[in-house]
Amino acid sequence: MTIDIDRRLKxxxxxESNTPTxxxxxxxxxxxxxxxxxxxxxxxxxKYLKSGAGREIRTEIVEYICLGS
Numbered sequence: 001m002t003i004d005i006d007r008r009l010k011x012x013x014x015x016e017s018n019t020p021t022x023x024x025x026x027x028x029x030x031x032x033x034x035x036x037x038x039x040x041x042x043x044x045x046x047k048y049l050k051s052g053a054g055r056e057i058r059t060e061i062v063e064y065i066c067l068g069s
Contacts, residue, residue: 001042005033031065 002008013027036042048054 001046005030032061
């Protein structure tokens with residue numbers, strides 16, 4: 001969740017993020033971005049996409065975009 005997606009992506013790729021789940025991984029490429037009305041909506045969406053059902057949808061989005069299936 002960010003208001004500056006370019007800055008956030010650069011932070012991840014420079015391994016400057018304090019997020020343990022992304023700090024030690026390889027470089028990232030933006031493949032999907034969802035714009036929402038406000039912070040509350042963004043937080044709800046982020047929480048959902050990190051849940052079990054949300055992960056399934058997230059996986060489908062990544063496969064569709066990256067693999068073209």
